């Protein structure tokens with residue numbers, strides 16, 4: 227969230243800076259004379275929203291907030307938020323004279339229940355589009371400027387629960403460059419229940435309440451003196467949280483399944499007036515993509531999925547959790563530790579020998595294991611100026627390690643922090659935990675809405691609703707044991723994602739729609755899958771199984787690199803994705819191997835920038 231604000235404000239500040247710096251002709255069109263026309267709602271670029279625009283787009287400002295669901299005339303309320311003064315708009319970073327792109331904000335109203343025409347309720351989806359050609363000035367001769375691109379790259383960052391509008395703010399300019407040489411507009415939306423879309427699901431009235439709660443709930447199995455009683459506590463807490471969701475949102479949980487999200491994406495395609503869909507879908511977004519492609523095979527244009535899920539697993543009880551467990555410990559061993567030693571002590575603090583012994587991957591792994599397990603009997607203590615006293619627990623440290631496996635760009639930092647902790651200095655780890663773990667920051671003003679955190683659980687549990695469920699907790703206790711034994715890094719975190727499903731069924735009727743068909747429909751155009759060898763959340767095995775089922779309706783890049791999705795950049799992967807998105811051409815072979823350009827601990831600045839941009843999707847669910 228902090229990251230989003232930084233970039234958002236960056237845009238505003240850049241716009242002010244440009245105003246001061248630009249020469250005369252540009253100043254003319256944003257001169258104070260033009261700026262005073264607030265009442266007429268005229269701008270040098272005309273009026274917004276444009277006539278007949280299904281998304282009601284207006285240039286984004288820092289005050290673009292969607293009209294409430296109970297607003298009797300939302301279009302009018304929205305139109306009145308239009309600020310005709312272009313200095314308040316969010317322009318792209320590029321030179322203001324050379325085809326400035328612009329961020330447009332809008333919304334799409336869709337049925338809450340697609341399966342019941344007599345249910346009048348709607349969801350209002352927040353949409354942010356980066357239009358690469360910028361805007362055309364009123365009265366200027368028609369050019370490409372101000373027009374939508376031939377295809378629009380629809381993006382989705384995953385989750386479930388990730389915000390597509392935030393993703394657009396962070397990444398649209400990079401993505402259009404990387405994936406289309408700047409040819410395509412980029413559109414992100416907040417899925418139903420998420421962030422700025424309405425309703426937005428937060429079952430806690432304030433983020434601080436959720437923080438408190440998570441302190442109790444996030445306890446790892448290894449630290450519990452009695453796993454059974456710890457499980458009973460976690461289960462009761464889940465019941466309380468889901469019950470709060472039902473109190474606050476009624477039957478909404480019946481309408482958030484991935485099948486409905488796929489229908490929303492089809493409505494977005496129609497609103498764009500494009501014959502078929504062009505998209506870049508990441509992580510859980512690939513689950514939306516697989517479902518979409520098989521529900522709407524005739525609408526499949528050029529769809530790239532990156533960080534592969536296999537949605538058949540999500541139909542099974544706990545599947546969303548256990549399907550993720552294959553490779554995070556490989557990433558730790560071969561990547562975090564192995565590449566550390568390859569890079570050497572100048573790049574990685576842990577490569578420094580602490581005794582006369584030569585450091586090997588195995589000896590380093592032993593040292594780390596004993597450091598981490600030492601926290602089982604007693605947490606380490608720390609201090610931060612912001613929070614005061616702090617504890618470094620076994621559970622919180624492993625949470626941090628798991629998060630870091632998502633993005634190899636963070637590894638030097640993690641190595642330094644573990645090395646310091648080993649030497650008895652907890653300053654860095656306390657600071658990292660403080661910034662990663664808590665949402666509420668008492669020094670910041672209270673945000674207008676709490677985060678839509680609980681939406682993710684509702685989607686995961688809706689998608690596995692019809693799986694047979696054991697009555698008692700024993701099966702779940704077994705699953706917890708199995709998952710944490712298989713994977714000490716991801717096992718607990720992934721188990722906590724699925725345990726709430728035990729309670730979901732007691733609180734809601736069946737979801738209005740679940741897609742249960744095959745995944746091998748014949749598509750209008752084949753899709754491109756990108757699946758990573760060391761992905762800590764979406765293992766290569768998932769991509770392979772989907773590819774086997776889809777056959778010639780898909781091709782796959784096996785991306786040899788670290789981290790979640792293809793953020794460990796590879797020119798080979800990018801070239802294949804771009805050729806496909808721009809020209810519709812795919813490799814002949816089912817699988818193509820691509821290798822990351824660089825190695826962890828040795829990234830150059832250019833790719834570090836890309837990495838930090840994508841660090842946004844670093845949440846535990848993604």
Ligand SMILES: *[C@@H]1O[C@H](CO)[C@@H](O)[C@H](O)[C@H]1NC(C)=O
Nearest residue numbers: 238239242287288289313314
């Ligand atoms: C929006 O940005 C303007 C500066 O462009 C600032 O004066 C105003 O306070 C901001 N409004 C909000 C709600 O942040």
Ligand SMILES: *[C@@H]1O[C@H](CO)[C@@H](O)[C@H](O)[C@H]1NC(C)=O
Nearest residue numbers: 339341342343344345346347
């Ligand atoms: C359809 O919606 C109507 C109006 O809200 C409601 O009364 C009815 O129960 C719904 N039917 C189903 C099958 O959900």
Ligand SMILES: *[C@@H]1O[C@H](CO)[C@@H](O)[C@H](O)[C@H]1NC(C)=O
Nearest residue numbers: 319399400403404835836839
């Ligand atoms: C990504 O965007 C940032 C900020 O606009 C820019 O500095 C960087 O060069 C971009 N990277 C790519 C690969 O386009």
Ligand SMILES: *[C@@H]1O[C@H](CO)[C@@H](O)[C@H](O)[C@H]1NC(C)=O
Nearest residue numbers: 552553556557759760765767
């Ligand atoms: C990922 O996990 C699978 C299944 O456990 C294993 O066969 C494969 O070797 C692992 N990949 C890597 C790169 O270690």
Ligand SMILES: *[C@@H]1O[C@H](CO)[C@@H](O)[C@H](O)[C@H]1NC(C)=O
Nearest residue numbers: 642646650651652653654655
């Ligand atoms: C602990 O680490 C911090 C951060 O690197 C450093 O500023 C501090 O001096 C260290 N403390 C001691 C006692 O070495």
Ligand SMILES: *[C@@H]1O[C@H](CO)[C@@H](O)[C@H](O)[C@H]1NC(C)=O
Nearest residue numbers: 701702703704705706707708
């Ligand atoms: C746990 O693992 C055991 C041994 O592989 C297996 O028999 C059992 O079905 C698993 N239980 C669950 C709930 O996954």
Ligand SMILES: *[C@@H]1O[C@H](CO)[C@@H](O)[C@H](O)[C@H]1NC(C)=O
Nearest residue numbers: 744745746747748775776777
């Ligand atoms: C899809 O796979 C199923 C088996 O799972 C098979 O019966 C069906 O014929 C396949 N459909 C197509 C279009 O290949």
Ligand SMILES: *[C@@H]1O[C@H](CO)[C@@H](O)[C@H](O)[C@H]1NC(C)=O
Nearest residue numbers: 796797798821822823824832
């Ligand atoms: C990847 O492409 C960039 C931009 O074209 C180039 O500068 C870089 O050298 C390439 N890297 C590799 C490893 O091919």
Ligand SMILES: CC(=O)N[C@H]1CO[C@H](CO)[C@@H](O)[C@@H]1O
Nearest residue numbers: 227230231389392421422675
């Ligand atoms: C309305 C709302 O909740 N908006 C949030 C969407 O997500 C971004 C990034 O997390 C927040 O900054 C917004 O406040």
